[in-house]
Amino acid sequence: MRIDLHTHSTASDGTDTPTELVRHAAAAGLDVIALTDHDTVGGYAEAIAALPAGLTLVTGAELSCRLDGIGVHMLAYLFDPEEPELSRERELVRDDRTPRAQAMIGKLRDLGVPVTWEQVARIAGEGSVGRPHIATALVELGVVPTVSDAFTPDWLADGGRAYAEKHELDPFDAIRLVKAAGGVTVFAHPGAVKRGQCVPESVIAELAAAGLDGIEVDHMDHDTLTRARLRGLAGELGLLTTGSSDYHGSRKTCRLGEYTTDPEIYGEITRRATGAFPVPGAGGRPHHASRP
Numbered sequence: 001m002r003i004d005l006h007t008h009s010t011a012s013d014g015t016d017t018p019t020e021l022v023r024h025a026a027a028a029g030l031d032v033i034a035l036t037d038h039d040t041v042g043g044y045a046e047a048i049a050a051l052p053a054g055l056t057l058v059t060g061a062e063l064s065c066r067l068d069g070i071g072v073h074m075l076a077y078l079f080d081p082e083e084p085e086l087s088r089e090r091e092l093v094r095d096d097r098t099p100r101a102q103a104m105i106g107k108l109r110d111l112g113v114p115v116t117w118e119q120v121a122r123i124a125g126e127g128s129v130g131r132p133h134i135a136t137a138l139v140e141l142g143v144v145p146t147v148s149d150a151f152t153p154d155w156l157a158d159g160g161r162a163y164a165e166k167h168e169l170d171p172f173d174a175i176r177l178v179k180a181a182g183g184v185t186v187f188a189h190p191g192a193v194k195r196g197q198c199v200p201e202s203v204i205a206e207l208a209a210a211g212l213d214g215i216e217v218d219h220m221d222h223d224t225l226t227r228a229r230l231r232g233l234a235g236e237l238g239l240l241t242t243g244s245s246d247y248h249g250s251r252k253t254c255r256l257g258e259y260t261t262d263p264e265i266y267g268e269i270t271r272r273a274t275g276a277f278p279v280p281g282a283g284g285r286p287h288h289a290s291r292p
Contacts, residue, residue: 003261005034005058005269006075006188006216006244010125011043012062013132015249018047022281026052028256032266032278034058034077034244039093040128041081051281058269058278062188063178064093066168070197071158072187074174075216075242078273079183086177089169094128096167101129103164104156108134111161113143131156132251147251151195158196175211182275186214186242191230192221201233208237213272218243218259240265 008014009021016024018035021043025033035047035057044059051057058077065072079086101120108115115137123140124133135150144150153160169177171187178185187207191198204215217230218241234241243259246252270278 001031001263001266002029002257003032003263003266004030004245004247004257004259005032005060005077005186005242005261005266006036006062006219007033007247007256008037008062008249009035009043009047010127011035011040012037012128013124013130013248013251014127015251018043019050021247021249022047022051022055022057025256026055026281030055030257032056032058033256034060034075036060036062036075036077038062038128038130039064039090039097041090042128044081048279051279053281055281056278057281059276060183061090063090063174064166064168065171065174066165067171067199067203069158070199071168071195072171072199073189074169074171074178075186075188076174076178077184077186077269078276078278079178079181080275083177083181083275086181089173089177092167093169097129100164100166101131101134104131104134104162107162107164108138108155113138113141113162115141132248134162136251146253148194148253171207172210175207179211182273184213184269184272185211186216186240186269187212188216189219189221189246190215191226192219193226194221204233204239205237208239212239213269214240214242214265216244217241218261219246220254220258221246240268242269 009018060077063074135147138150242261245258
């Protein structure tokens with residue numbers, strides 16, 4: 001089985017619609033794909049309706065968190081999307097995305113970059129606006145050559161010249177909320193130093209003690225030494241290890257299935273989840289487990 005547990009669609013900051021995403025996943029020879037848009041479940045229905053035979057969809061989200069000023073991305077899998085408290089927190093994060101994007105645009109204009117809200121809104125379309133949309137605008141304007149080059153201290157990285165904060169969850173609260181909604185949590189790209197400051201391993205140990213299920217080890221932003229270190233840490237802490245593409249369509253260079261998750265790990269994730277179950281193709285409905 002080929003399993004990719006971290007992808008994005010136009011419901012957040014990917015360039016593939018949910019329909020295109022699942023079709024491209026099938027064409028790439030994947031057996032399982034997780035849809036993990038940022039702080040939203042808005043792509044679920046379309047992805048499920050378009051799901052090809054032979055491909056299984058894991059519903060999820062990538063939750064925006066922050067701890068001591070450091071950004072933390074928490075992958076949440078197979079939670080009940082209608083659970084009220086987690087739904088409310090996702091809505092708070094989404095509601096803060098537009099004023100945050102406008103603040104960043106204002107800072108860029110102060111730096112002499114002629115970016116506009118209209119340009120960023122066009123790029124975001126129906127998706128939940130975020131930094132990658134602003135980064136794409138910078139590419140269009142010729143300010144940087146690629147989206148990744150916009151995520152530096154000169155521009156949009158955490159603490160960068162054009163950075164602005166938004167409402168974000170405490171990662172310990174995120175674990176609690178996801179577990180209460182029957183889901184499973186995996187710390188996304190915890191060693192991605194190219195994106196900015198990372199939390200120390202002691203924090204990962206504290207998150208594990210608080211119920212974190214796993215860490216994403218095989219990721220394009222982790223070099224060989226980082227992967228080996230994280231795999232060893234996961235073994236010490238009893239955490240699951242996943243591999244994923246973090247696919248964003250044409251917005252990033254990663255390919256679907258570039259990194260994958262071991263089938264035994266995937267099986268353990270599905271065994272731990274009680275809020276929802278994987279959806280097999282073609283075009284079924286998501287099954288929500290009854291709450292105790």
